[in-house]
Structure formats: C-alpha cells, structure tokens
Amino acid sequence: MIATALGWHDIPSILLAIVLAFTFGYGLTLRPLIVGGLAVRAAVRTALASDTVSISVMEVTDTAIVVAVPGAMAAGLLDSLFWGSLALSLAVAFPVNRWLIVRGLGHAVVHSHH
Numbered sequence: 254m255i256a257t258a259l260g261w262h263d264i265p266s267i268l269l270a271i272v273l274a275f276t277f278g279y280g281l282t283l284r285p286l287i288v289g290g291l292a293v294r295a296a297v298r299t300a301l302a303s304d305t306v307s308i309s310v311m312e313v314t315d316t317a318i319v320v321a322v323p324g325a326m327a328a329g330l331l332d333s334l335f336w337g338s339l340a341l342s343l344a345v346a347f348p349v350n351r352w353l354i355v356r357g358l359g360h361a362v363v364h365s366h367h
Contacts, residue, residue, distance in 0.1 A: 263326055267319060271312050278308045303353075310349045314342040 256266035279300045286296035318338045319325045328335040 263319075266326070267316055271316070274312050275308055278304050306353060307346050307350050311342040311346045314345045315339070318342070 256269050261269070279297075282300040282304050283296050286299055287293060291299065315338055318341065322334065322338075325334055325338060328338070
C-alpha cells in the first residue's frame with residue numbers, strides 16, 4: 254500500500270516489504286521481552302536469535318512468489334493470490350520454526366523469558 258501510494262516499482266516495493274517484515278517481526282518480539290523486565294540489549298539479542306531465520310524464510314518464499322507468479326505483485330488484500338502467498342509462506346516457515354523450537358531456539362528462547 255505504501256509503495257503503491259508512492260508510485261514505487263517492484264524492486265523498491267519488495268525491499269520496503271522486507272524491511273517492514275523484519276521491523277514489525279522484531280518489534281512484536283521485543284515489546285513483551287522488555288515489558289517483562291529483560292534488559293534492552295538482552296531483548297535485542299533474543300529477538301535476533303529467535304526471529305531472524307523464521308522471518309528470512311517467510312520473506313524469501315513471499316518474494317519468490319511475487320517474482321514468479323504473474324499478477325502477484327499487484328494482488329491486493331481482497332485477492333486470493335495475496336492470502337495464498339501468505340499462507341504458503343507461513344506453511345514453509347512452520348517446519349523451520351518447529352525445527353528451531355525443538356532445538357531450544359526460535360520462539361522457545363522468547364517464551365523462556367516470559
């Protein structure tokens with residue numbers, strides 16, 4: 254929506270989406286850690302350790318879909334292509350998250366600080 258409003262083309266739009274995914278992903282992890290009393294530096298390290306792989310996998314999947322599927326870049330919130338891309342990204346990231354959690358990484362790290 255932001256890139257469309259600014260009249261940006263595909264590459265800047267994809268880069269903005271990736272930056273926002275990491276920003277919000279880390280932010281949603283950081284807030285409860287800091288509110289829970291963890292020092293900011295420790296909270297940042299925990300968020301980086303727990304979310305980097307997961308967000309990266311989702312963004313690679315989403316970007317691949319947007320680049321490979323005609324019309325995916327123009328899909329809006331009411332389009333099934335938008336939600337299908339998101340669902341596929343989550344489905345690909347789920348086993349990665351499970352693998353991290355089983356090994357005591359990922360969101361298991363975050364939940365150990367609650």
